[in-house]
Structures are given as C-alpha cells and as structure tokens.
Amino acid sequence: MPVFPCNELTRNSQNPQDPQSRRFSASSACSALIVVILLTAAVSTQQLPTAIPQTKFASGQNIVPYFEGWIRNADGSFDMVFGYFNRNWEEHLAVPAGPDNLVEPGGPDRGQPTFFLPRRQGWVYRVRVPSNFGKQVLTWTIRANGKTEKAYGELMPVEEITERIIMTRGNLNRGEDDPNKPPVVTVAPPVGLGVDAPVTLTATVTDDGLPKPRVTVTRPQTTSSDGTIRAQANSSAGTRPRGLNVTWMQIRGPARVALEPAGAIMVGDGKATATARFPEPGTYVLRATANDGALSTKTDVTIAVGVGSSPGK
DSSP states (O other), rough: OOOOOHHHHHHHHHHTTTHHHHHHHHHHHHHHHHHHHHHHHHHHOOOOOGGGGOOOOSSOOOEEEEEEEEEEESSSOEEEEEEEEOSSSSSEEEOOOOOEEETTTOOOSSSSSSSSSEEEEEEEEEEEOOTTTTTOEEEEEEETOOOOOEEEEEEOGGOOOOHHHHHHTTTOOOTTTTTTOOOEEEEEOOOOOOTTOOOEEEEEEEEESOOOOOOOOOOOOOOTHHHHHHHHOOOOOOOOOOOOOOEEEEEEEOOEEEEEEEEEOOOOOTEEEEEEEOSSSSEEEEEOOOOOOEEEEEEEEEEOOOOOOTTOO
C-alpha cells in the first residue's frame, strides 16, 4: 500500500493566520486520505458483485410454473397457456397431479405436466376455459423439493398471444401472410409395451419445403500454432439442425424415459425415428415437435406401459 506522509498534508492545508485551524485541517485531511486508501485496498481484494459467477444447482431446487399468455379461439373460448422453469440443471422431477401439482378451478388434474425437464420450458400446455370466464383466475400450483410456487392465468388484454407466437417460440413472426406453412406431424402410438423394452417411435412429417435450408459454410478456425484469428466463434454450442427435424419431450410419466437419439432428429422420406425405454409401469405422455427452421408444430402421444410386465416383455 502506498504511504503518504501526513506532514506534507500539514504544509498544504495550513492557514498561516490560525494555528489551531492548521492543526485541525491537517489532521482531518490525513485521516480522510487514510480511510480512502484502506477502502480502496479492501475493494481491490474482493470480487465485484457483477463479477460473481452464477451458482448452478444440479438438484434440490424448486419448479416455477409460468403463465405464458392466452389465445382466443374461434368458438369464443380461450386457451390459457403455461410453461415452467425447473431451476435444477440436471435433476428431472416427477410430480403427479394432486396436492403437489394442481390446477384450480376444475383440478387437480387438467392435463398439466407431471414430469419436469431441467431449466426453462416454454409454452408446454394449455387449459381451455369458456367464453364467460371473465375475470376469474386459473392457478397452477407446484410443490417440489419442499417449496411451493404458483402461476396465475388471467384474461388480461396485454397477455393475449397467437398460435404463430408459439410456433416461432417468440421469434420473428411474419404473420398470417407468411408463405411458409408449419409442418404437420403425426405419431402412431405403440401398443403392448413392457418395462425397459426398446420401443420404436416413428413420427410422420409433411411440410411445404419452406424455408429453404441455408447451406452450411465451413470457416477456418483459430489455430494454436500461430494464434491468428481467422474466424470469430460466438458460441461454443453445437451447430443447430438445418432443415426439417423432430424433437421429443416427455410431458407426463412416473419416471424418466430414455430417448435415443437425444436432440433433433432429421426427417428423411417423411419420417423421423427414435427409440424409447420406459423404466416403470404407468401412463406416459411424449411430445413430438416438428420444426422446419422457422415454424414448429407438435403432437402428443399417450403410451401405457403394462402393470406387472417384466423387463424386456
């Protein structure tokens, strides 16, 4: 730490006409400077608040339901759209419909998810309410890992959304005049399933071919030999799929379904195939989402895995 002699401050702050003032001014200035130096040193040894890294919890955190908005239907009814945020980075949570996972009024079970993937999942499910719903409130309550969270759905004008907002996941929306039409996806539910037996899931997809997939451009990367920057990498994540693809998501079920391959599956000859394994007996709901690069549509398939079935049968 730098040292500043107080006698220099005394000389600079003296008033030749008042000896007492000279002593007081010098002492005050010296004390103030020492305090500033000490505070500066203390701050320099600590991490600034804006530099504190985000704490990531693999498990043990709660689930926050979200009200995404409402959609006006042609028959006068309304769809209340919800998503959720599982604060865990790794833990998948199964919370059956009941006192810890309920929708009111009309619940507890109104088709809400009972299986929760990590992190933010938007526009996951919707509840239809009648045209005379008025100023009523639809409440989704989730209790997970000892903490209760609620989301409140109301027909507020500012929260009205459209189907295309969901199709684009809130991204650029060219409106109904967009020549690109969303893909259509269907899945035939498999039957006669056994615990832990591999099951083939086949999604059939049709699309208008728009938008045309962009051609992937291979750019040279920075080499460690000379350190020359030849291309800027804005993300360390893998490349996004280009073209028509299907992704799978678990919506309901007593345990986590093993889905392979994970991530987007490219559509070939109008089909995309995945393999699923169900670890426990029960009723599962899986969602297939077809995405053409701009718009997406989804379909749910309900799969019953027989009670009393043995593994592999």
